Amino acid sequence: xxxxxxxxxxxxxxxxxxxxxxxxxxxxxxxxxxxxxxxxxxxxxxxxxxxxxxxxxxxxxxxxxxxxxxxxxxxxxxxxxxxxxxxxxxxxxxxxxxxxxxxxxxxxxxxxxxxxxxxxxxxxxxxxxxxxxxxxxxxxxxxxxxxxxxxxxxxxxxxxxxxxxxxxxxxxxxxxxxxxxxxxxxxxxxxxxxxxxxxxxxxxxxxxxxxxxxxxxxxxxxxxxxxxxxxxxxxxxxxxxxxxxxxxxxxxxxxxxxxxxxxxxxxxxx
Numbered sequence: 489x490x491x492x493x494x495x496x497x498x499x500x501x502x503x504x505x506x507x508x509x510x511x512x513x514x515x516x517x518x519x520x521x522x523x524x525x526x527x528x529x530x531x532x533x534x535x536x537x538x539x540x541x542x543x544x545x546x547x548x549x550x551x552x553x554x555x556x557x558x559x560x561x562x563x564x565x566x567x568x569x570x571x572x573x574x575x576x577x578x579x580x581x582x583x584x585x586x587x588x589x590x591x592x593x594x595x596x597x598x599x600x601x602x603x604x605x606x607x608x609x610x611x612x613x614x615x616x617x618x619x620x621x622x623x624x625x626x627x628x629x630x631x632x633x634x635x636x637x638x639x640x641x642x643x644x645x646x647x648x649x650x651x652x653x654x655x656x657x658x659x660x661x662x663x664x665x666x667x668x669x670x671x672x673x674x675x676x677x678x679x680x681x682x683x684x685x686x687x688x689x690x691x692x693x694x695x696x697x698x699x700x701x702x703x704x705x706x707x708x709x710x711x712x713x714x715x716x717x718x719x720x721x722x723x724x725x726x727x728x729x730x731x732x733x734x735x736x737x738x739x740x741x742x743x744x745x746x747x748x749x750x751x752x753x754x755x756x757x758x
Contacts, residue, residue, distance in 0.1 A: 650696035
């Protein structure tokens with residue numbers, strides 16, 4: 489098994505060398521030109537994971553691995569680092585951040601492991617950046633809010649009881665409603681700020697209850713798309729488009745879609 493993995497890695501590195509040398513497109517690529525593609529590939533992997541598509545996960549992992557190898561090749565050409573440097577740096581980091589495995593620190597629960605990880609990560613980073621300095625600036629806002637709350641909580645800055653977060657959510661809802669009624673100059677910007685505060689409070693609520701807000705929202709996105717597609721297909725089967733139908737008829741189709749989903753789900757659990 490180990491020989492198989494080593495052979496595959498060596499083959500991949502050699503293929504990368506050949507492509508960089510002989511392919512016009514690959515020769516022109518830079519760190520900057522590949523950045524957007526890397527982000528796209530990451531989202532494609534996320535989609536495959538959400539769909540529990542193992543074949544898709546394997547394929548998308550390969551695409552991401554290509555980017556790791558490509559960036560490593562670019563670093564090698566620049567005389568900055570190569571694939572071995574990347575892999576060894578990762579190994580060193582994993583050993584350093586797992587003292588309960590490689591050292592004499594005790595961590596018996598996942599929460600203790602995570603607490604140690606964050607503490608060691610902060611110690612290793614530039615202290616000027618602070619606790620939140622390690623959160624990537626380019627993260628999507630929802631994911632960033634979750635990570636910011638998570639890192640702040642690791643310092644002890646968090647609700648003592650998770651139930652208490654709902655007081656904050658209710659407070660933010662009241663402020664949104666108050667701003668919606670305002671006609672003062674600049675109210676739109678203030679309303680945007682209040683919505684942001686409400687979203688942030690809800691993200692913290694999901695964190696405290698062990699829910700990934702990104703996964704939760706994507707699940708709802710997929711559900712809405714599935715039901716909306718059902719409405720369009722139902723209307724088309726009756727010779728209509730949704731634009732031609734009254735809202736009451738569209739609501740009827742929506743309820744049918746919900747009922748069909750519930751029925752199909754019940755069959756799965758029989």
